[in-house]
Amino acid sequence: MQKRFLIIDGLNLIRRLYAALEKEMDPVRRIERTQSTSIDALSRLLHQFDPDYAVVVFDSNSQTWRHRAFPEYKLGRIPMDDILLNAMPEFAKLFRFNKVPALRLSGWEADDLIATLAFKAAQNDIKSYIISTDKGFTQLLGDTNILQYDYFARLGYDKEWVYEKYGVSAEMLGDYWALVGDTTNKIPGVKGIGPKTAVKVLAQANTVEAIYQNLDTFEPKMKQMLEGGLEQCKLSRSLALLKTDVEIGVKLSQLKYVKQ
Incomplete structure (x- = not known):
């Protein structure tokens, strides 16, 4: 049986559970309740996925x-509430x-650490389930050993979902976001190019480099929008793409989950 x-994207999970308790006026009580619901969520996820390895x-x-x-x-x-920010070490504890390691590495976003862990596990034929609502992880779903699950919507994402959602494959999402941008992270796209137009552009040339090497093949209006945007597109793509080669310094064996 495949391992x-x-x-779990810790901050993604905790912030949404915290936001759901906005009617709780006592800030200390709100943190306590968020901690309780976080552990409830962890318990449900462990039961649902029955993992051999686990990490937050x-x-x-x-x-x-x-x-x-x-x-x-x-x-x-919008910045995180100070009381929630200060409580993060307690959440990790x-x-x-509850027998699940908490991982953080100075100078790195959780997204890059998660991508690296999932990618390396996939290379060893271990199926990874990334628990997050962050659509940035969908770029990893071209690998059938990597799946994503939205705990709140009870919805799983795979490579078929990616194509239905974006109109391009998971492997092309970096170039797609280079064109349309990512407003959530303030990553710029090409002015005037939205999702539908980006799909048309990528159907004609499937990478940023190919687009600009074949600029003359595009209709005049499209060519005008794209002109001069190569370096910005390359920067935007690099910002949108997740690192899968971070030196985390943790062995998979250290993340083994001992079922209780």
Whole structure:
């Protein structure tokens, strides 16, 4: 039987559980209730996926390579409540107490750590289940050993879902986002190019490089929109693509889940 790896996007899960308790006026009580619902969610996920390995991954507090490459990255996002931010170490302790390691690496976003863990596990024929609502992980779903699950919508994503959603394969999402941008993370796209137009462009030339090498083959209006955008597209693609080669310094055997 194929082994399974449960990878939970910690902050993604916690922030949404916290937001669901907005009617709780006592901030301390709200944190306590969020901690309780987080452990309930963990218990349900462990029961549902019955993993051989499990980990909860958190973001680093420090700036990442994306901020250095593009200072506007994620600019304008609503900041996390201070009380929730300060409680993060306690959440990590709770997960560890429930036999699931909590992982964070200075200077790295959780997304890159999760992508690296899932990619390396897939290379060893281990099926990874990424628990997150973040659509950025869908770029990994071209590998049938990597799946994504939205805990709140009770919805799973695979490569067929990606094509139905975006009109391109998972492997092409980096180039797709290079054209349309990603407003959530303030990653710029090409002005005037939306999802439908991006699909048409990529049907004609399936990478950023191919687009600009064959610019003269596009209709005049499209060519005008694209002209001069090569470097911005390459930057946007690099920001959107997740790293799968981060030196995390953790062996998979250290993330083995001992069923209780």
